[in-house]
Amino acid sequence: MQGFNMGRYRPYDSDPRKESFNSLVGKHPLGDRARKLDQGILIVRFELPFNVWCDGCKNHIGQGVRYNAEKKKVGSYLSTPIWSFRCKCHLCSNWFEVRTDPQNTRYVVESGARQQNQEWDADANGSFSIELGDAGPSSSKAEAPKDPFAALEKANKDKTQAKTSADRIAELEEFSESRWSDPYTLNSTLRRQLRKEKRALIREGEADDAVRKRIGWTNDFPLAKEDEGTRDQAMQAWRQEKGKQREENAKFKFDRDKLSLGLATPRNTVPRCGERARPSSSLSASAIAVRGPSKPTHKRSATGSPAQQLAAKLASNTRRRRDPFLQVVRDSVSRK
Ligand SMILES: [Zn+2]
Known part of the structure; x- marks a missing residue:
């Protein structure tokens, strides 16, 4: 569909400056996706954020499968809206609903399916997990195992973890204390060092300028930094020249x-x-x-014939x- 007016018919008496084509034909700019807008539903393309099992057909649906989901605002957490995405299973006629969970910054399955729990274990991977104060009922961490032995095991594990974490926290606190116990001294030391370096730089620049002026060089010629190596080199060159x-x-x-x-x-x-x-x-x-x-x-005579x-x-x-x-x-x- 190319060219003027994109193949759409506009009657001769309609003015495009006053009337858009969508309003002329009675369509929403979002097209068919807005067909349920009167119910507060917008159709969007939604990608499953995790693996689920459909409750209707008991099939496993992988993470990343995309659906034309009905997006709807169902509430809010503080000032953040909670969105619901209602999708129809592509293998059966069952509908399932996934919601955002702003409190825990994640998605949760609300109904019609079961989420496969594949949480990344930070502790097992040598990292540190950030524990939220009130993880909410959806958090798997908050749920205690129903088996008493498993519960006991979990309690023991938690105790050991708390002990090791305490050691690490104390270590970190000590390190932080050693660095930030006296910010005034630290700051003044840094500033003193900076001033010293600045003065040395200015002095060096002046000396270099004097040398350049003496030997007739412009500022385009960089001078070698004076240290043991360059001094020895220059001395050697001077000795060679002197010997010659x-x-x-x-x-x-x-x-x-x-x-x-x-x-x-x-x-x-x-x-x-x-x-x-x-x-x-x-x-x-x-x-x-x-x-x-x-x-x-032997003196050559200045006078006399050849x-x-x-x-x-x-x-x-x-x-x-x-x-x-x-x-x-x-x-x-x-x-x-
Ligand atoms: Zn299904």
């Missing part, structure tokens, strides 16, 4: 000494590709070589080759 720097310095000094003794030309001391230049010094290797205590013959410079260099090289004293010094340096 010391090695470079030693190498640089060695090269400078070689230069000053005239055992190397300044071009050799220029760092090769991939090598690190000495970071701490702003002077280039050649500049230091010039500043060092070298012989005046031919004169070449002649001077050749003379110095030849002299270095032939001079036995220079040879001894060079050997001692290379042996180091």
Whole structure:
């Protein structure tokens, strides 16, 4: 049934703004379910909350079977209405009635059937049952067994249970007392601890900000938490860096000494590709070589023609080759 008006006929002189279709055809909005509304009965779909035996056919009807039940208000407990659900057995013509029991928050069979008692035993399942003060006549707990031996057994069982429960209750009371005997002290301790943590957090944040400002980091870069591990790690990294720097310095000094003794030309001391230049010094290797205590013959002449410079260099090289004293010094340096 699709489309305009859903296939229902509405006369041309009726106004849908003033008159609904249900009132036009004389039907209740709930349809056939409201056919007994004049008796206070509404037909609802009701699902059996427990297993029952029908009194008419003596058949067992399982929990969850659904009926079109007649729902009716039959009374009230305080301000809560008590509803009755009257169902017709699907296996015979017998009617049975189930009612709500607001006092015990459960359903009870009122007539026409017998409820199968399948109460969940909380104590047997390692849990605690909540005992209501006045369970009412429908409660199975309130009913005493008719057999005297069974009654005696039940009484003994109840006594044992009361004893164990008393121990447990005392235990719980003691625990509660230990925690809540002095709420003022507890509260002040908690608040003091919170204040302390807050102060520490603020202090840490300020220190971090100072560090970030010093090294030029923005707030997007998180700083590592300072503890034993990170401190050791940082110390190790610093030592490695320091050792590397010391090695470079030693190498640089060695090269400078070689230069000053005239055992190397300044071009050799220029760092090769991939090598690190000495970071701490702003002077280039050649500049230091010039500043060092070298012989005046090694100083590159700023004046003179290229031919004169070449002649001077050749003379110095030849002299270095032939001079036995220079040879001894060079050997001692290379042996180091
Ligand atoms: Zn039946």
